[in-house]
Amino acid sequence: MGKADVIDGKAIAQDIRNEIKEEVAKLKEHKGKESPVPGLAVVLVGARKDSETYVRNKRKNCEEVGYESFQTDLPEEVSQEDLLKVVADYNADERVHGVLVQLPLPKHINEREVLDAVSLDKDVDGFHPHNIGSLALRGRSPKFVSCTPKGVMELLKRTGVKISGKRAAVIGRSNIVGMPVALLLQAEDATVTVIHSRTPEPEAICKEADILVAAIGRAEFVPGSWIKPGAVVIDVGMNDVEDASKKRGYRLVGDVKYAEASETASAITPVPGGVGPMTIAMLLQNTLESAKKSFGCS
């Protein structure tokens, strides 16, 4: 089959940020000098290095496209009540069009209650049960689609992958990736099979898939021999593997054995540089949609 095309998520995310930047500039022209700009608020609890990096990148990306960003850092031991108060304040703040709480949260926090507390109109992470639930119902559309699943679909669309009528397999059934991706593919008329820890013969299902999305969180779980010749492989996994030769002591690998899979697939996302960068680009897109609605120009 030869080498697969590399789906360059980093470059596609940059294209999207450029498009957003242009839209923000137009919005300013349209609305005049006093125009408000889109605003994104991020709540960070604790001091996890990875979460700090993601939040810093969200701020940097907001700055790049001309958004205002707001951030509240709370200590690891913050109470549920104090965290909910911060969310409520951002919900009520007119300058803010998107509110998100960086995950994961410390164990003592009731994550469900926190996600439910984000205003539906500002739920740019798309994690509110109303938004996730709407994906499953025909004839309904969520106000916002969560960013990683939306990024997967955008990568497929922007690389010209035909979805309708294709067989898709999604490995993983998490609320925030596997399950919504499966629903989004189905909404585009793919025939979707979800593979999880109790699925018999996952290999046979993968071998039939024209589109394979791996979101199971297990380093290099999918060998190249599972890939149907010519399939499109989207690897959502981001797993740390110890590597003393790297500055940070580990390297990132996906859920798919990349080198093997690229011998058989027609196109594949790398890790890093595939789905990951799309997550923040989609967050910016959701925030723009929210701001446009609030400015009355959508």
Ligand SMILES: Nc1nc2c(c(=O)[nH]1)N[C@@H](CN(C=O)c1ccc(C(=O)N[C@@H](CCC(=O)O)C(=O)O)cc1)CN2
């Ligand atoms: N409230 C949220 N929390 C979390 C989300 C989310 O969408 N909303 N997703 C992840 C973290 N995340 C954004 O928040 C995120 C993860 C990864 C990337 C990314 O660009 N990854 C790079 C590699 C980065 C590295 O080298 O470490 C890549 O894949 O190329 C962006 C955003 C969990 N929490």
